[in-house]
Amino acid sequence: MGRPPVADRDAIVRAALEIGFSRLTVSAVGERLGISHSTLYRYFKSRDELAAAVVDHAVQAIEWPLPADGWRSFLTETAWAHWRLHDAHPGLAREITALRLTSPALVRRDNETGVHLLGFGFSPEAAMLVVDMLAELVVQEFLATPPDGEGASLDASQRRRRELIDPWLDLYDPRLRPVLLGAVSGSATAWFERKLALFLDGVAARQG
Structure with a gap:
């Protein structure tokens, strides 16, 4: 008959990572590992609890920056670390x-x-505002990314943005039109880099 499948918390999290968030269900993890729902529920009470553990694993796998060369450099590197997390x-x-x-x-x-x-001398309020806004800046870039298995990439997202905006380009002021066209036609990372720079310029102006 063979030995029954063996699963532990780490194996379940690894299987969930392989499946991906867009297709993550308790049933899918059980099928991948060849174990029953009851076995899975010994380790995780719900799909969301499992997803949280998967995020923990993903976050810990990313190399995060240390504050070595000033707050702007630190925040820039932190933003790109968040980018790598979502891109992966x-x-x-x-x-x-x-x-x-x-x-x-x-x-x-x-x-x-x-x-x-x-x-770095930020007030508690300024620090929390920056942390919150920096994370949101990255998250917004990935919300439109297609689900796993459907060309799940920033390039696919950019193509879709271009398709949506093309019929309405004439509604934009001629001075704005080429900038918008460049934003939806060019590299997603390049446009994000410009938005991040503008955000950090605002932080610098507030900090004085």
Whole structure:
């Protein structure tokens, strides 16, 4: 008859990561591992609890920056670390936006970023505003990314944006039109880099 499938918490999380957030269900994980729902529920009480553990694993796998060369450099590197996290895990942005889960590792990461900003002389209010807005800036870039298995990439998202905006370009002022066209036709990372720079310029103006 053979030995029954063996599963533990780590194996379940790895299987969930392989499935991806957009297709993540308890049934899908059970089928992949060849185990029953009752076995899975010994480790995770719900799909959302499992998803939170998967996010924890993903966050811990990312290399996060240390505050070495000033707050602007630190925030720039932190933004790109968030970018790598979402780029590696399609569907994560929708999970976070839907408020379906809280990841302790992500909470700890935001707290550490805020504490580092305090060390750079930011007020508690300014630190929390920056942490919140920086994360939202990245999340918004990935919300339109197609689900796993459907060309889940920023390039696919950019193509869709171009398709949606093309019929309405004439409604924009001629001075704005080429900028918008460049934004939806060019590299998503290049446009994000420009938005991040504008955001950080605003932070610098507020900090004086």
